Amino acid sequence: MKPIEDIKPLLESPKKVVITMHQKPDADAMGSSLAMFHYLRRKGHDVTVISPTNFPDFLKWMPGCDQVVDFESQNDKAMKALEGTEILFCLDFNAMSRTRNMEPHLERLHSVKVLIDHHLEPQPVFDFGVSDTSAASTAQLVYEMIYRLGDEHYIDNDIAQCIYAGTMTDTGSFRFASTSARVHRMVADLLERGLEHEYIHQAIYDNFLENRLRFIGHSLLNRMEVFYETNTAIMAIPYSDLKRFDLQTGDTEGLVNFLLSIQGIKLAALIIDRNSEVKLSFRSKGNFDVNTFARKYFEGGGHFNASGGRSSDSLDRTVQRFIRAMHENEDLLQ
Numbered sequence: 001m002k003p004i005e006d007i008k009p010l011l012e013s014p015k016k017v018v019i020t021m022h023q024k025p026d027a028d029a030m031g032s033s034l035a036m037f038h039y040l041r042r043k044g045h046d047v048t049v050i051s052p053t054n055f056p057d058f059l060k061w062m063p064g065c066d067q068v069v070d071f072e073s074q075n076d077k078a079m080k081a082l083e084g085t086e087i088l089f090c091l092d093f094n095a096m097s098r099t100r101n102m103e104p105h106l107e108r109l110h111s112v113k114v115l116i117d118h119h120l121e122p123q124p125v126f127d128f129g130v131s132d133t134s135a136a137s138t139a140q141l142v143y144e145m146i147y148r149l150g151d152e153h154y155i156d157n158d159i160a161q162c163i164y165a166g167t168m169t170d171t172g173s174f175r176f177a178s179t180s181a182r183v184h185r186m187v188a189d190l191l192e193r194g195l196e197h198e199y200i201h202q203a204i205y206d207n208f209l210e211n212r213l214r215f216i217g218h219s220l221l222n223r224m225e226v227f228y229e230t231n232t233a234i235m236a237i238p239y240s241d242l243k244r245f246d247l248q249t250g251d252t253e254g255l256v257n258f259l260l261s262i263q264g265i266k267l268a269a270l271i272i273d274r275n276s277e278v279k280l281s282f283r284s285k286g287n288f289d290v291n292t293f294a295r296k297y298f299e300g301g302g303h304f305n306a307s308g309g310r311s312s313d314s315l316d317r318t319v320q321r322f323i324r325a326m327h328e329n330e331d332l333l334q
């Protein structure tokens with residue numbers, strides 16, 4: 001993979017570009033993709049952003065979000081955009097399988113493939129890119145790429161808002177270890193450019209419906225289990241809870257973090273029966289590596305302190321498997 005700045009000559013004449021991200025995109029996947037979208041459009045390219053699946057309502061305020069094509073519900077439009085694509089940008093994921101049903105179509109493309117990502121162990125299928133696990137967010141990598149290409153004059157309020165949103169959420173509102181001086185310098189630059197950060201916090205965190213809060217209360221009371229001997233807390237959510245509280249895509253985001261707020265807890269797992277499969281989210285504090293854990297036991301991956309995986313067993317069996325895996329790692333959890 002050649003360094004990202006080597007794409008500069010390619011971007012000098014108008015190209016047909018597709019930008020895509022991981023399925024069920026979060027604010028970093030969507031924010032980095034839309035920042036890239038505005039930047040490339042301003043440079044005169046023909047750009048389409050495709051999301052492999054639908055995405056949470058709390059992202060819909062993002063400038064340009066109304067133009068994102070959902071590969072599942074707008075398949076014809078997405079396939080048309082992919083036809084004859086010259087450059088494919090893959091943002092905020094490290095393996096093509098993270099694009100779900102889009103994967104075979106992306107593999108068939110004859111385009112130049114560019115990766116911009118901060119997850120561990122990327123697949124070796126990209127021509128150009130940056131894979132920087134020390135970056136707090138993919139949005140930050142897009143910001144740095146724009147600077148490296150000498151194009152910082154293109155950073156307007158739309159781009160600033162998208163970059164800030166991705167970084168704010170991936171750093172847990174600027175509290176995780178990844179929140180380096182480099183992050184704060186970028187944010188200072190965005191603020192000097194006129195960004196109003198308060199609006200973005202409200203748009204993302206103060207925009208839920210009542211049912212989501214009631215679901216959180218119900219889950220904390222009834223679905224949480226704490227294993228003090230292994231410093232682990234879990235929450236297992238049956239599909240019937242998702243139906244009962246009428247949860248939408250994105251409504252369970254952030255729930256796993258509550259578990260880590262218990263004194264002494266080092267490993268937190270949120271295990272949700274999504275009906276088609278069981279999804280797992282892992283978070284850790286300190287030196288327990290949940291990327292390795294997710295890869296080893298649940299066909300997943302991610303970052304050192306935040307990862308996810310899946311299981312095709314029932315919810316109960318998945319919880320049993322998790323408990324066994326937790327005991328196998330007892331020493332590392334002390």
Ligand code: 5GP
Binds near residue numbers: 303307
């Ligand atoms: P979340 O728990 O918020 O869904 O995901 C946490 C982190 O783990 C994210 O960086 C996400 O990209 C990654 N991740 C979540 N699920 C999976 C998965 O099934 N496979 C892989 N490789 N990574 C995942």
Ligand code: MN
Binds near residue numbers: 028029092118137
């Ligand atoms: Mn990210």
